[in-house]
Amino acid sequence: MSEKALNFGEAMKRLENIVQQLEQGGKGLEETIQLFEEGAALLKKCQQELSSVEDRVNELSLEEAEQLGDSE
């Protein structure tokens, strides 16, 4: 799965979908385990993302903000 490309919202949506499929059941062992594995990986990714966002409130004047871009 291309989990890296999913943002948090998309990962949550996919996770919901996986859990629903697991809840519905009716799939073979192989497919069920595959879903379960994908779900586990997505959960881990989401939980990591929740704690990995940096804590920073940056205050800039308009001029400072503009200069930051111009210095390139």
Next chain:
Amino acid sequence: MALDSTTSSPIPIGDFVQFVKQTIVQDPQFQLQTLKGEISQWKEHNNNIYFALRDEKGQMNCVIWNASIPIDPSIREGSEVIVIANLDLWPKQGRIQLVVKKIMPVLSIGELELAKRELLAQLRQEGALDRPKKPLPVLPKHVMIITGKNSAALADMKRLAVLRYPNIRISVVEVLVQGQQAAQEIARALAVSRAWADKHGAEKLGIVPVDVVIVGRGGGSVEDLWAFNLEQVARSILASPIPVVSAVGHESDILVSDLVADVRASTPSHAVELVVPDRLNLEQWLDELEMRSSLAMSRYLERNRTQLNFLFKRLASAPKAGVVAMHRQLDGLKSRLSASVKSSTNQYRKQLIQMQSTLNAAHPQRTLERGYAMIESKGAVVQSIHDIEEGHTILLRLADGIAHSTVQEKEIGE
């Protein structure tokens, strides 16, 4: 007394007037001043415009030379205007006057409303008012807040954001939110947000791309909030590649920024509630999903246990080749399960261990315990009669030991 000093030669008045003129022209206090007043005695003559700028305390003559600057057609006798002008003195008449470099109407509330209505009509015609709105990110990675420096609104927003999500990343860009410069500054800050939202631009700056913008201020009078009704602000909101939340504290009137933004918040704090997720809520949501998937998996196993057991029983009475194939499949499953056990959370781990024990029940060993034997030759499990040579040594693996045997004769089946 004055006559006492007549010994020094008197200054011709013309020279004195020139001296006064030089003094005025060279003093920056008198140059490019921004002044406000009402127009009276508006006259156009020889392409020059003459008028007086007055209020209840005083007045001064003004001139616009050669009609050299753009003049708003609404300006006329009695209009409230703001001018930027230099003080000057006309030596011939000894008359002090203002040379006007720029003149702008001060719009009355009625005129402001009219301008707003025209802008809205224009935007509606362009389809800008019912364009598809961009959804807010579930978990924003970088929030930009554009608002007044040291404002109460800013303090409220920061406090609330950190309360909801202690490690949220926020960049505040401080601008003027009222007065002549406000619209321009807000538009410039939105231009910064566009640059920072761009993936490559952000990469160059070494920042995480901005994925949502809050632009707003606390409440105020209709005039105080007026920048948010101006086209410049509306256009820069519309140009944004990322969702913009309009967050101006007011109850009655809806501002143009509210209508063109992707989301309208009633106050700056409300905007933070919409944009910054409550971290505890998200954690709870994830926990719930984890529990539901865990439960679903255990139900799945429960439901299929009978079927799995049945399969294992059939295997037990199946030919040896089947046992070996099953063995391989189980080995594969087990290693995959243990890999996902390693990468999963505790709750999953328990679930998977339970699953593993179910699968263990199907291990070939169990089959051997039923009285079957597995044949091995040269370190591999024998699956075909063709793998065995007469006279060679083979191993008979039983549940509780190995018998080394010699093949006396082989009969090939169909």
